[in-house]
Amino acid sequence: MREFTIEAGKTERHYWADLWRYRELFFFLSWRDILVRYKQTVIGILWAVLKPLLTMIVFTVVFGKLAKMSSEGMPYPVFVFVALLPWQFFSSALAEASNSLITNANMISKIYFPRLVIPASAVIVCFVDFLISAVILAALLAWYRDWPTWRVVFLPAFTLLAFLASFGISLWLAALNVKYRDFRYIVPFIVQFGLYISPVGFSSSTVREKAGDFVCHLYALNPMVGVVNGFRWAFGSNVPFDTFGLLMSVAVMLLLVFSGIKYFRATEKAFADII
C-alpha cells in the first residue's frame, strides 16, 4: 500500500514526481480549454484566422507601403506574417496564462494538483492558435509562390524557444497576478509595448542600421527578437543569421524559465490561502 507523508516544509520533495502523476489532468485541462475556446465564441476558429490576418494587412500597409521599410527580400505580407506567428503566440500566452490561476481559483481552493499545470495548459491552448496561424502562413507562402528553403527544418527549434520564453514569463505573471490583483492591468501594457519593441512590423536589421550595433545588442535582450529573427531566417533565403541575438534569446529564455519556476514554486504553496 502506498504510504504518503505530508509534512510541514517538506512538500517540495514530491513535486516533480507529482507533476508526472498529474500528467493526465494536464492533458484534460488543456483539452477543456481548447474545447471551450473554440466552442464559446461563435466565430471561434474564424477569430484565430482573422486576428493575425488583419494585423498582417495593417502592418503591411503601415510599414511596407507607407514607411517603405526593408523586408529583406521577402514579400512584405509574408515578412510580417512570419514574425506575427511567434509574436501572437507569445502575446496571447502571456495574456491567457497570467489570468489562468485566477480563472481557476475555484479548483485551486478545492483540489490539490501541481499548480504549474494551469499556466502550462493555458500556454498549450495558445499553441493551438499558433498551429492554425501556421496553416495560414502555408497558404500565404503558396499564394506568393515563396517556397522556403532547407532552413525551414530548424523552425521547431525556434518554436520551442518561443514556447519556453512564453512559459517562463507566464509563470512570473500568473504567480504575481495571484498575489497582486492589480497586476492584470500591467499585462496588456507589457503585451502592447512588446509589439513595438519586437521586430514584428519591421526588420531588426533596420534597427542595426539606424541605431548601431550596441543598441542592437541591447535590443536582443528581448527574447522575442531572437525568435522572430530565427523565424525570418528559416523562411527567407536572404535573411542573415543573427547568432548574437539567438544566443541572447536563449540565455534570457533560460533565465526566465528557471527563475519563473522558482518563483512560481515559492509562491504556489500559498495560492490556496490567498486566491
Added chain:
Amino acid sequence: MSDYAIKVEGLGKKYLLRHQAAGRRYVALRDVLTEKAKTLFGNRKSEIGNRKSTEEFWALKDISFEVKSGEAVGIIGRNGAGKSTLLKLLSRITEPTTGRIRLRGRVASLLEVGTGFHPELTGRENIFLNGAILGMKRIEIMKKFDEIVDFADVEKFLDTPVKRYSSGMYMRLAFAVAAHLEPEILVVDEVLAVGDMEFQKKCLGKMEDASKGGRTVLFVSHNMDAILRMCARAVLIKQGCVAASGPSREIVGRYTHEHTSQPNRVVLGQQVPAPYARRGILLHNVDWTASSAPWTLGFGEAISFSVSFECLKPARSVELGIALYAPSGTEIASTSSIATRPSVHLAPGQYKFNVVYESLKLVPNTYMFGIGIKSEAGCEDHFPKAFTVDVVPSTSSSLFQTDTFEGYIVPNVAYELIK
C-alpha cells in the same frame, strides 16, 4: 498501533491576518509600492504601523489523531473551529505550518462536488474532466462511464452542454462522478449541505456504502444525525485544537449540550456594513439571550437575542428588519419590527431591541441571519451576514428522525384521521 490509514501528528496551520486590509480582499501592487516608497523616504511611522497591523492566527494548533483503516470518523466543531482548514491540509490544498500527516492508501477528497465542471462542455466531456480532476485515470473513467451515467440518470442529455441542465441534473451528474471514485481513503466535506434533501439522502447512502465497503472515511459535517449514522468515532475540534475524541454518540452529545466558551456577543462593528447604509443609526452588537449555548440551539427551541444600536440624530419611523437564510443562501423568512412596534420615533441615544422567534422549528443545520435598520430617510445600517446559528438535534426531539425532514422548517400541523 500500526494499522492506521490516517495519522495526524502535531499538525498546525498559521495564517497572517492583515487588519489594514479590512474591507479589501486583495493586496494590490499599488499599495505595496506606496508603502515601500513611504519607508524609503524615511517615514518610519508607516512601517511600524504596518507591522502592527498583521497578526498571527493559528487556525489549527497541535492537532493529533489517528484513523484506523476501514474506519469512518466524523469531524465536528462549530463554524471557524478549523474543520475546513484540517480538510484542506489533508487534501494537500495548502501546506501545514507544523507537524505531519501520514496517509496509507490512495486519497480522494471531496470538498465540493463538480469541481472544474465547465458549463460550455457536454455531460460526457465533463465526466472525463471532473474524473481527471478527482484523480481518476482515463481508463478507469471509461470503465465506469456507463455506471456513472446510469447513476446520474442523464443518458439523454449526455451530449448537451451542462449549462442547459437543470440544477438537479447538474448536481446528480457531479455527485455521480465523485461517487464512483474508488480510493482507499475518502475525505468528505459538507458536500451534502447543498442540493435538495433527496440528493442529500442519496449522498449519505453512497457514503455509508463506502464505509461499509471497508474504505476509510473522514467526514466533516454539521449534520449530527449523519455523523451518528455513519461514523462510529468522532473528533471534536474547538478553536483549532482537538477538544475530544471517542465514540460519536458521546462526542456529539458533548458538542450539542456543552456550553462552549464562545462569547455570546457578536460585535457588528467588526463587520463591513452594506455600502448603501446611511449610517445615521449604527447597529452595534447582537447578544444571545436564549438559555442554550451561544449561537446554538436544539431543534424546536426558541431563538432569542437582542440587537443594540445607537441613534446619532433624531430618526422617524425606525424599523428593525431581520432576514433568515438557509445554508444554501435562500432567504427563508424576513420579519420587521414594524409589525409589533409601528411608528417608532427616536431621539439620539442608545437603544436595544429584544427579538424572540417563538416556536420556529428549524431543521438541524446552520442558518444565517441578516440584520438591517431603516428610518424614514432610508436604510441606516445593514449587515447581510450578521451571524449564524447552529440548530442541532435536541434531546427532546430525539424521537424525531430529523434527517428525514425535507426543507428547512417543520411547521406545527394537525393531522386528523377520519374514517
